[in-house]
Amino acid sequence: MDRFALYYPHIHVRDDDWLKYAALYWPKMARIRPPGYPLQDSPAALELHAARWLLDVEPPAWAAGEVAEPFLELLHEHGAALRDRFGLDRIETWGLPVADAAFGNPGVFSAGEEELDEDAPTWLNPRFGYVHASRISEHLLNSAVDQRIALVGPGRGGIWVAMHPQLATVYMLALAEQIAAENCLHPITDRTLPHAAMSGWTFERLAAALLEDLPAEASAARPTPEEAFAFLAFATVIPADLRNVPIEKILDIRAEFGAELDGFREFTADQARRLGAIEDVRDVGLYQEYLHTEVDREVRTRLNDLDDRMRGAGLETARALANVRSVALPPLAAVAANAVGVTPALTVPAVVAGCIVGAPLQWRRKRREIAQESPVGYLFQLKRALGPDTLIDKLRRAWPL
Numbered sequence: 001m002d003r004f005a006l007y008y009p010h011i012h013v014r015d016d017d018w019l020k021y022a023a024l025y026w027p028k029m030a031r032i033r034p035p036g037y038p039l040q041d042s043p044a045a046l047e048l049h050a051a052r053w054l055l056d057v058e059p060p061a062w063a064a065g066e067v068a069e070p071f072l073e074l075l076h077e078h079g080a081a082l083r084d085r086f087g088l089d090r091i092e093t094w095g096l097p098v099a100d101a102a103f104g105n106p107g108v109f110s111a112g113e114e115e116l117d118e119d120a121p122t123w124l125n126p127r128f129g130y131v132h133a134s135r136i137s138e139h140l141l142n143s144a145v146d147q148r149i150a151l152v153g154p155g156r157g158g159i160w161v162a163m164h165p166q167l168a169t170v171y172m173l174a175l176a177e178q179i180a181a182e183n184c185l186h187p188i189t190d191r192t193l194p195h196a197a198m199s200g201w202t203f204e205r206l207a208a209a210l211l212e213d214l215p216a217e218a219s220a221a222r223p224t225p226e227e228a229f230a231f232l233a234f235a236t237v238i239p240a241d242l243r244n245v246p247i248e249k250i251l252d253i254r255a256e257f258g259a260e261l262d263g264f265r266e267f268t269a270d271q272a273r274r275l276g277a278i279e280d281v282r283d284v285g286l287y288q289e290y291l292h293t294e295v296d297r298e299v300r301t302r303l304n305d306l307d308d309r310m311r312g313a314g315l316e317t318a319r320a321l322a323n324v325r326s327v328a329l330p331p332l333a334a335v336a337a338n339a340v341g342v343t344p345a346l347t348v349p350a351v352v353a354g355c356i357v358g359a360p361l362q363w364r365r366k367r368r369e370i371a372q373e374s375p376v377g378y379l380f381q382l383k384r385a386l387g388p389d390t391l392i393d394k395l396r397r398a399w400p401l
Contacts, residue, residue, distance in 0.1 A: 002265055004055070005029040006185035008176035009169060011037060016044045018190040020242040023048055023250050024382065025230050025265070030055040030185060032176070034134040037157035044247040051251055059135040063178045068140035071171070074206050075143050081211055086149045086164040094127050094164060129168025133159040135175055170209050188227065225279060225291070226272035232295040233268070233376070236303065237383035245386060253385050260371055260378035267375035271298060302376040303383075309370050310380070 005026040011033055013019045019042075022029055029048075033039075033056040041049060048054040075082065084090070133141065133152065141161060144150035151162045180187040254261065275294060281287045371377030 002027045002262070003184050003186045005188045006057075006176060006180045006183075007031040008187055008189055009172035009191065012039070012041060013045055013190060015190045016042050017242045019044055019048070020245060020247065020250050021231065021234060022188065023053060023247075024234065024253065025261075026186075026188075027265075028053050028055055029188075030057045030183075032057055032059050032135065032179065034059060034132045034158055037132070047247040047251065053251075053254075057179070057183075059132070059175070060179065061137075063175060063182070064135060064137040064140075067171070067174045067178050068137040070174075070202055070206050071140055072143060074210070075147055078207065078211060079147050082149055083147060085211070086167050088148050088151060091125065091127055125162070127165070128162040129165030130155070131161045131163070131168050131171060132157070133161055136161055136171070166210065170206065174206075186226075224272065225275040226268055228291050229271050229275065229295065230268050232291055233264075233299045233379060234382070236295065236299055237379045238386040242386075249385070253382065257378055257381045260381055263372065263375055264378035299376055299379065302374060303379060306370065306374045306376060306380050309374075310367055 005022060005028070007013060007022075007029055008031075011031060013031075031054065035058050039049075045054060049056075128151075136144075141150065141152070144161070144163070145152060149163060149167065152159060153162065154160070176187045179185065271294065275290070278287060278290045281290065371380050374380070
């Protein structure tokens with residue numbers, strides 16, 4: 001069974017190009033949406049939501065409770081260190097507003113700019129990262145507020161918790177991973193987030209993520225081999241910018257080439273398992289080079305072979321049509337006429353017309369069969385559907401393939 005994706009850390013997807021790529025690959029994608037939260041989706045997200053590809057999942061209480069345990073242990077053991085780094089009274093030392101870059105200020109609040117009390121920071125301070133209160137257990141929320149590393153206030157769609165953006169980020173990563181692990185989901189994001197590659201949010205990992213100054217290259221997020229392999233494979237056949245591709249086109253491709261997509265996802269999963277050994281490669285440049293090499297070897301080679309097979313099928317169809325229109329026509333017409341008891345002389349024009357009209361249909365069927373036999377057949381179909389026009393593409397439109 002193919003796993004659905006789970007989008008995090010936001011509710012709304014921020015990048016429509018990324019969303020279209022995701023829709024071309026994942027069977028469906030869920031997102032964590034608090035109950036009653038009013039949506040402000042892009043037109044593309046609205047279409048995918050209406051098509052039941054984009055699914056809403058309420059934050060489960062059990063997940064918040066399980067994620068709370070290592071955070072509570074961290075607060076108990078290292079409360080002073082957390083306050084020193086993330087305390088609300090130190091907000092002016094947090095540096096430039098980073099919420100939008102590192103976690104994302106949802107920008108949905110209606111509470112105004114008033115202060116909650118004389119010494120509290122402004123509720124809508126852009127330095128904050130925000131988490132909806134429904135995503136945090138009551139025990140953990142009360143402890144964070146008591147430690148003065150979190151602030152609670154109203155916003156659009158309910159109560160929100162403001163905190164240092166790094167805290168908000170790490171918490172949402174841990175929550176998304178917990179929900180994904182228990183629901184056969186694959187967590188994915190369109191953001192560049194610190195520590196996103198970490199898994200198993202134990203007390204020790206939380207302490208490392210929040211209290212240790214890890215080198216940037218060690219903590220930077222990078223996609224899993226499956227995500228990276230799929231994206232690089234897509235990049236070989238479709239334009240990097242999908243801005244001008246309507247979401248209806250994406251849905252049509254999914255509907256028409258579902259069998260090819262299933263084959264490609266199975267192929268990608270096999271490649272990811274084979275590439276598991278490189279997940280521990282520390283140097284980002286080498287990690288990328290490994291992936292590019294594998295895509296060149298496993299994808300481009302297969303696509304070239306598939307192109308050769310498609311050209312061969314086209315030549316066979318063209319030769320068959322040429323034969324029908326010349327030497328082979330009279331005998332074929334006679335055989336067809338005799339089979340149905342009609343005078344051959346009356347059927348020749350109809351046979352010619354039938355062969356000419358039927359040849360493109362036969363060609364399309366043959367191409368579809370060949371594509372479905374190849375693990376990269378889906379990429380071939382994407383190239384035809386979304387790739388930039390070439391001279392041969394324009395010529396082919398005179399006789400659809």
